[in-house]
Amino acid sequence: MQSGCRRGRGLGWWHGHIRGYGYRMTAQREAVLEIMTKTREHLSAEDIYHQLHNLYPNIGLTTIYRTLELLVDTGLVYKFDFGDGRARYEISEGPDSPDHHHHLVCTCCGKITNYTDFIDKERKLLNETEMGLSKKFNFKITNHLIQFYGLCEKCNKDEK
Amino acid sequence: MQSGCRRGRGLGWWHGHIRGYGYRMTAQREAVLEIMTKTREHLSAEDIYHQLHNLYPNIGLTTIYRTLELLVDTGLVYKFDFGDGRARYEISEGPDSPDHHHHLVCTCCGKITNYTDFIDKERKLLNETEMGLSKKFNFKITNHLIQFYGLCEKCNKDEK
DNA sequence: ATGATAATGGAAATCATTATCAATAAGGAG
DNA sequence: CTCCTTATTGATAATGATTTCCATTATCAT
Incomplete structure (x- = not known):
């Protein structure tokens, strides 16, 4: 490397x-x-x-x-x-690194799962959105946060 | 209403x-x-x-x-x-309400700006992502968070 | 109206994070 | 390599948002 x-x-x-x-x-x-x-x-x-x-x-x-x-x-x-x-x-890793990921947060046990899937699509949307918002609100965007919340496999089972 | x-x-x-x-x-x-x-x-x-x-x-x-x-x-x-x-x-307002919005957060003065633009595109991507992630990780997604950080118009000016 | 019990509020307790400040160590100058 | 300025450290105390406790009060099913 x-x-x-x-x-x-x-x-x-x-x-x-x-x-x-x-x-x-x-x-x-x-x-x-x-x-x-x-x-x-x-x-x-x-x-x-x-x-x-x-x-x-x-x-x-x-x-x-x-x-x-x-x-x-x-x-x-x-x-x-x-x-x-x-x-x-x-x-x-830097937002452009192949290791760049976002997180799934289990609201029950707190487990964090990294995911890299969909990152490309997300990045595309985020770029568009950032540009649009920057222009509309004169807001200089430097960073963003995306997170999903829910139940991990284990907690989901246990709940039944 | x-x-x-x-x-x-x-x-x-x-x-x-x-x-x-x-x-x-x-x-x-x-x-x-x-x-x-x-x-x-x-x-x-x-x-x-x-x-x-x-x-x-x-x-x-x-x-x-x-x-x-x-x-x-x-x-x-x-x-x-x-x-x-x-x-x-x-x-x-509920994530499907027309009032549903996300936030721009000014990291300098803390000002919060609501925006509803791009929400449709976002929703589309989020739905896809949620479905994909749910399937892949057996994670039951119930919620999500998107936020942009940066400098609001005023703070951006003042910085110069 | 009455009673079982959920909800309140004031004070004290938690707990992550910051501020203080004297002691220590990094690293540029010589 | 040694000295000196100054950034950095670490122990302790302070802060501040949120919770816990618990005796008192209010809600609402009967």
């Missing part, structure tokens, strides 16, 4: 990105990114905190929050609200 | 709905609905609380929250998260 970009010192590909924004690279930020890139789950700040606590017993929850904010601001991470009262984060 | 349904006693059209779910009709619920139906704004629980405080000085914020939860559960009201740290509520 992008293995050709690896440097001898084992720096993550995100170093340049972070430094480019004028931020310093720290072990804590490294650690958070390490975790984010290795999972497809939708972690909360506390999830990350707990996972890191083994490796870095002294890392503070505050730092996790601050780091996540930074990562969201620089576009490395997406922040989501699935309605369970805490924010959830996921590494950004 | 639906004025033919009015009864002599001035009961809101929602009485039957609420009673139908086995809930009692109270002055407080009446009052919250009264406000919700008279505005196109996206009120928070506290907004409603303050607006009601003039008429019902003794109404409790707790009751507002409980009432809103009830109204959401019975489908009379939609609950939204526009990212400003508090839930916002809006009377439901």
Whole structure:
């Protein structure tokens, strides 16, 4: 994939990105990114905190929050609200990446299912809509959110 | 419109709905609905609380929250998260109503703009997507959320 | 009108997220 | 490589929206 970009010192590909924004690279930020890139789950700040606590017993929850904010601001991470009262984060693949996906949220058990199907059609509609709305309302659209809610297979069965 | 349904006693059209779910009709619920139906704004629980405080000085914020939860559960009201740290509520017109709309959220000043354009195209795509996803993941979709984020006309100007 | 029970409201509790601030560490200059 | 400026960290306290508790009150079927 992008293995050709690896440097001898084992720096993550995100170093340049972070430094480019004028931020310093720290072990804590490294650690958070390490975790984010290795999972497809939708972690909360506390999830990350707990996972890191083994490796870095002294890392503070505050730092996790601050780091996540930074990562969201620089576009490395997406922040989501699935309605369970805490924010959830996921590494950004960019809206044009083939990995770009949206979410099905089970309103019963909270399970999140990623889907990539229909993304192309969605993207087409979204582009049209964004252009139309931008023009009509003079609204400069920078982002969008699509989410489906319902019952996952398991909860749907259990309900009967 | 639906004025033919009015009864002599001035009961809101929602009485039957609420009673139908086995809930009692109270002055407080009446009052919250009264406000919700008279505005196109996206009120928070506290907004409603303050607006009601003039008429019902003794109404409790707790009751507002409980009432809103009830109204959401019975489908009379939609609950939204526009990212400003508090839930916002809006009377439901039903996803098939001609008043059904989605939202543009200004990430700078928080302004919410309703739009009804493109809703038809959206609905078409959403239906297809919902059917496809339901089948593929055995996920029973009951609801969806679409939101656009960006800068409203004013904030976009001010930024320059 | 009466009684069973749902609903209310005020205060206290939760809980995710932020603010504060002294101590620490990153990284550019020399 | 070392020093120094300044961003970053982490422990703790604060915040603020939403919930929980529970004694009091109001609804409505009978």
